[in-house]
Amino acid sequence: MALLLTQAAATSSLVSDRSLKLRTSLLLKTTNLSSFEKRAPSAMAFSIGVLQRLPTRVATPGRIVCAVPQGGKVPVAPSELEHAMRPPTNLYTVDSPHTATVLSVKKISGSNAPAETYHIVLVHDGSFPHWEGQVFGVMPAPENPFEPGDTEMLRYFSGASSRYGDYFNGRTVSLCVRLVPGTTSEILCNSKPGDKIQLTGPTREAMILGDNNPNATHIFVATGTGIAPFRAHLGRFFKENIPTFTFSGHAWLFHGVSNEDSKLYNHEFIQYRKEYPENFRYDIALSREQKNSSGGKMYVQDLFRRHATEVLVMLLKGAYIYLAGRKDMVTPIEDALGDAATEIDKDWDGILATLKKNNQWRVEVY
Structure with a gap:
């Protein structure tokens, strides 16, 4: 669960002191610390400490930043995420979506790429369990100027993080989104920390591992x-x-x-x-x-x-x-x-x- 995240600012790039404080505050507000600490108190304390110590750097034009900690493996939690025998499926629908909160939006394509691509981290507070390879639906919000509230225009995106998320605590999920003007992807890519995003799913199993044998x-x-x-x-x-x-x-x-x-x-x-x-x-x-x-x-x-x-x-x-x-x-x-x-x-x-x-x-x- 430990953070050690170069995606935010540890290696990088696009995080100012102000935005870092906002992200830290947002993650802590949307994480049920009292219940989580009962499951993994030392890991949570470590995560908070790292959040508070993340350094910042001036952005380097065209630099694509590594979005994982450098060197070694990172402990993850909660361990219950390993217990399920089947992937969670269709927990949320268009009639009853899950509301997640945008934690960060980072452009991960360079300036000379023909299309802009963004890595978007959403906080779900542990309420949106998923397996690697599953797909999430993004509901157009009522104020969406392109597809206002039309559930028939639900857009699907594959999760770009494991079940533990980029913060290794089971509280976030990430999307890799190519910006297509005039679609929900533009809304996602232009979102800001604190914005609300409605999700459906998780769904589909084609990209889930065909065999969990560690020797496969x-x-x-x-x-x-x-x-x-x-x-x-x-x-x-x-x-x-x-x-x-x-x-x-x-x-x-x-x-x-x-x-x-x-x-x-x-x-x-x-x-x-x-x-x-x-x-x-x-x-x-x-x-x-x-x-x-x-x-x-x-x-x-x-x-x-x-x-x-x-x-x-x-x-x-x-x-x-x-x-x-x-x-x-x-x-x-x-x-x-x-x-x-x-x-x-x-x-x-x-x-x-x-x-x-x-x-x-x-x-x-x-």
């Missing part, structure tokens, strides 16, 4: 903000000190973005790769800055093709693969694996059918 192999493929559920999983694997779960398997992340300034959470993934080189591989495709084998743009599916045979062997040995983001990457990835199967005299159609039957092939695209 997981292959993550994302485009853009499709990185959100994988950031949640990787934080659980490599950042959080969970007494009942220690990841000793293998995770491989492929991420496709436009250019260097479009990288999302890159510092976190580099940190994990440095600290756990035997357990984590990280490859990124920059479509506007790199070329594929044909001289065209390097999309994530082109990068994936280079490693398709190796991935196929992993899948045949029981690995799980997850595709999140743009749907136009799915067919090329299937084709790449099909070609790899042909090279080793395997029937790809039969393999794919088996992967789907075993829940090893998991897709959530748009």
